[in-house]
Amino acid sequence: MTGAVQITAVAGIPDIAPGDDLAAILGDCLDAAGMALRDGDILCIAHKVFSKAEGCIIDLASVTPSEQARDLAGQLNKDPRKVEVVLGQSRRVVRSFRRPNQDEGTIICEHRLGFISANAAVDESNAGAAGTVITLPDDPDASAGRLGVALEARFGCTIGVVMTDTFGRPWRLGQVNVAIGLHRVPATRPDIGGTDAWGRPLLVTEPAFSDELAAASGLVVQKAAKTPVVLMRGLGWEPAKTTSARDIIRASGEDVFR
Amino acid sequence: MTGAVQITAVAGIPDIAPGDDLAAILGDCLDAAGMALRDGDILCIAHKVFSKAEGCIIDLASVTPSEQARDLAGQLNKDPRKVEVVLGQSRRVVRSFRRPNQDEGTIICEHRLGFISANAAVDESNAGAAGTVITLPDDPDASAGRLGVALEARFGCTIGVVMTDTFGRPWRLGQVNVAIGLHRVPATRPDIGGTDAWGRPLLVTEPAFSDELAAASGLVVQKAAKTPVVLMRGLGWEPAKTTSARDIIRASGEDVFR
Numbered sequence: 001m002t003g004a005v006q007i008t009a010v011a012g013i014p015d016i017a018p019g020d021d022l023a024a025i026l027g028d029c030l031d032a033a034g035m036a037l038r039d040g041d042i043l044c045i046a047h048k049v050f051s052k053a054e055g056c057i058i059d060l061a062s063v064t065p066s067e068q069a070r071d072l073a074g075q076l077n078k079d080p081r082k083v084e085v086v087l088g089q090s091r092r093v094v095r096s097f098r099r100p101n102q103d104e105g106t107i108i109c110e111h112r113l114g115f116i117s118a119n120a121a122v123d124e125s126n127a128g129a130a131g132t133v134i135t136l137p138d139d140p141d142a143s144a145g146r147l148g149v150a151l152e153a154r155f156g157c158t159i160g161v162v163m164t165d166t167f168g169r170p171w172r173l174g175q176v177n178v179a180i181g182l183h184r185v186p187a188t189r190p191d192i193g194g195t196d197a198w199g200r201p202l203l204v205t206e207p208a209f210s211d212e213l214a215a216a217s218g219l220v221v222q223k224a225a226k227t228p229v230v231l232m233r234g235l236g237w238e239p240a241k242t243t244s245a246r247d248i249i250r251a252s253g254e255d256v257f258r
Numbered sequence: 259m260t261g262a263v264q265i266t267a268v269a270g271i272p273d274i275a276p277g278d279d280l281a282a283i284l285g286d287c288l289d290a291a292g293m294a295l296r297d298g299d300i301l302c303i304a305h306k307v308f309s310k311a312e313g314c315i316i317d318l319a320s321v322t323p324s325e326q327a328r329d330l331a332g333q334l335n336k337d338p339r340k341v342e343v344v345l346g347q348s349r350r351v352v353r354s355f356r357r358p359n360q361d362e363g364t365i366i367c368e369h370r371l372g373f374i375s376a377n378a379a380v381d382e383s384n385a386g387a388a389g390t391v392i393t394l395p396d397d398p399d400a401s402a403g404r405l406g407v408a409l410e411a412r413f414g415c416t417i418g419v420v421m422t423d424t425f426g427r428p429w430r431l432g433q434v435n436v437a438i439g440l441h442r443v444p445a446t447r448p449d450i451g452g453t454d455a456w457g458r459p460l461l462v463t464e465p466a467f468s469d470e471l472a473a474a475s476g477l478v479v480q481k482a483a484k485t486p487v488v489l490m491r492g493l494g495w496e497p498a499k500t501t502s503a504r505d506i507i508r509a510s511g512e513d514v515f516r
Contacts, residue, residue, distance in 0.1 A: 172507065174447075
């Protein structure tokens with residue numbers, strides 16, 4: 001189909017370990033798959049790939065829970081060491097609850113990076129070892145930027161990188177991937193002052209471009225199949241000089257839901 | 259790229275008027291674009307196409323605002339007739355506010371269909387005439403289903419249809435498209451009981467497939483370019499026997515954010 005946006009999972013991504021050179025590994029996988037990067041390509045990559053390469057893996061045996069963590073863990077039937085890690089990643093707890101049908105409760109947190117999500121994005125799945133949890137990279141924009149710059153040098157082109165995480169949503173079931181780290185990709189595409197197809201002013205149109213990309217990557221990602229890297233090709237977009245996934249977080253004064 | 263999901267805006271969609279035969283119009287556009295539908299294709303279509311065909315257009319001159327609508331309109335600096343239409347589409351007002359930098363305030367409503375969104379999805383843009391607003395179709399699943407069945411008969415294949423609307427989100431700026439009406443497309447794809455790539459149980463993985471599709475359609479939709487219909491091809495999915503976009507709405511007892 002002419003003019004189509006193409007979304008493809010990159011095959012053959014190996015398990016990533018602390019210290020791995022992500023750019024070299026992903027570059028080799030792209031070459032092996034016949035998917036050498038081109039100008040305007042965007043890679044959507046699950047944060048765990050970055051977290052593991054950067055060693056953001058915590059051995060629960062090394063964690064001593066605080067009294068606050070023990071109290072909350074008791075209320076929610078959670079491992080107090082996991083709760084300690086969650087609190088350590090958070091600015092504050094927005095809400096915590098355990099529903100009658102839940103084995104373990106949930107802590108909705110404002111992450112130190114500003115994102116609001118369940119359990120401060122601390123994750124047990126795909127940790128690769130029992131008794132460990134994975135946290136977000138220290139600075140996801142910087143991580144996405146380092147990888148992007150290295151891949152641009154290797155392939156001789158300008159690309160975008162979106163680091164993703166999987167979030168639940170208020171009011172709607174299921175999870176979607178959202179953008180938590182960006183290289184050259186604008187967080188949103190404001191169209192304030194534009195007009196619609198009938199010339200009527202579009203007052204508040206600001207598509208959340210980075211989150212649209214992240215959500216679309218979920219269409220080809222399958223956790224059980226080790227496909228954490230997705231290539232998007234054929235998009236119409238302008239690389240941004242500076243960008244940050246934090247640009248998409250509502251200021252608390254503007255957010256009627258806090 | 260082998261195995262890619264392809265996302266393409268369908269060109270040449272005309273302005274839709276009440277009483278139009280959507281299946282005939284879209285079928286002709288698909289044929290003209292060389293995009294005859296195949297088994298497994300999914301069409302993501304902006305709700306306004308359905309709303310207009312079904313005549314869900316309200317002339318504000320015909321609306322008499324209630325006292326409640328006049329009061330709320332005064333607080334929010336909104337047209338009381340628009341507020342009356344919003345209240346008429348809603349089960350209840352979740353919250354209403356007008357920030358200092360807003361000309362008109364916002365009403366967050368639980369729509370009669372259960373969706374929570376701004377102004378009960380009542381929209382002025384793309385209405386095609388001044389002094390009118392557009393509301394959601396009466397039964398979006400049924401509308402998507404009628405179109406889907408007619409297109410399946412025309413093209414001799416099984417397809418999915420996702421009716422979309424553009425929603426803002428708590429905590430995150432910008433808008434994304436979400437699913438509000440479904441034909442054959444499962445609202446979510448529960449993977450409860452599955453395991454991740456390392457054999458660890460995936461306890462709560464339930465990708466919001468229909469919302470991923472809707473969000474992805476935003477990557478090629480441009481409001482100013484009259485591209486409300488997007489074809490997705492190459493997806494791995496199983497058509498559902500019965501489905502409803504309401505399946506994605508959290509029960510209020512399960513939703514800690516209400």
